[in-house]
Amino acid sequence: GENVEQHPSTLSVQEGDSAVIKCTYSDSASNYFPWYKQELGKRPQLIIDIRSNVGEKKDQRIAVTLNKTAKHFSLHITETQPEDSAVYFCAASINAEGNEKLTFGTGTRLTIIP
Amino acid sequence: DVKVTQSSRYLVKRTGEKVFLECVQDMDHENMFWYRQDPGLGLRLIYFSYDVKMKEKGDIPEGYSVSREKKERFSLILESASTNQTSMYLCASAHSGGNHFGQGTRLTVV
Numbered sequence: 001g002e003n004v005e006q007h008p009s010t011l012s013v014q015e016g017d018s019a020v021i022k023c024t025y026s027d028s029a030s031n032y033f034p035w036y037k038q039e040l041g042k043r044p045q046l047i048i049d050i051r052s053n054v055g056e057k058k059d060q061r062i063a064v065t066l067n068k069t070a071k072h073f074s075l076h077i078t079e080t081q082p083e084d085s086a087v088y089f090c091a092a093s094i095n096a097e098g099n100e101k102l103t104f105g106t107g108t109r110l111t112i113i114p
Numbered sequence: 115d116v117k118v119t120q121s122s123r124y125l126v127k128r129t130g131e132k133v134f135l136e137c138v139q140d141m142d143h144e145n146m147f148w149y150r151q152d153p154g155l156g157l158r159l160i161y162f163s164y165d166v167k168m169k170e171k172g173d174i175p176e177g178y179s180v181s182r183e184k185k186e187r188f189s190l191i192l193e194s195a196s197t198n199q200t201s202m203y204l205c206a207s208a209h210s211g212g213n214h215f216g217q218g219t220r221l222t223v224v
Contacts, residue, residue, distance in 0.1 A: 021224055032212075043215040043217050043218055045215075046213075049212055079176070089156075097211075099143075105156055106154060107156050
């Protein structure tokens with residue numbers, strides 16, 4: 001089955017700097033790659049996703065890149081703010097619609113230092 | 115806006131008890147999932163269902179079962195709770211564009 005590895009497990013960045021979280025996946029049939037943000041005591045929330053027919057997607061300060069050949073994808077957060085502090089999870093799925101089961105990475109705890 | 119509701123935020127149960135975790139979604143989604151979340155392990159899939167009365171094992175189904183009698187409701191059952199099932203349990207539903215999660219149930223087995 002699919003295996004998703006996520007690095008780093010913890011990340012601290014100065015407010016205003018950029019943060020990058022990286023994931024690799026094992027199943028070349030995977031086509032859908034979402035990123036979730038989980039604030040303390042809250043449910044995971046989808047923040048951005050990318051499908052395999054696209055190499056990059058951007059939404060304001062957040063971007064995701066995908067390299068299908070190397071089987072890795074990354075989350076980039078620019079101009080970080082204190083409210084970006086949370087645990088971030090990457091995931092992968094075979095179904096490009098994004099409505100089937102997900103395999104998650106182990107999470108990255110991002111801390112923004114004011 | 116998708117709403118996924120889990121019946122309890124916190125539960126404390128004794129070893130050997132039968133435990134029911136309930137999840138309801140209001141968006142007529144066909145696909146529903148149960149994950150457990152543990153520190154350092156991320157979210158792991160226990161069971162999922164793509165239709166009423168249909169169920170499939172996920173990555174860690176041992177010690178669990180599920181029930182999907184109605185489209186909007188997906189129940190997770192711990193047949194005989196054990197201390198290693200102490201965890202955060204997250205239900206999700208999906209139509210397109212990723213899983214939508216409930217608020218989670220923190221289960222402690224003593």
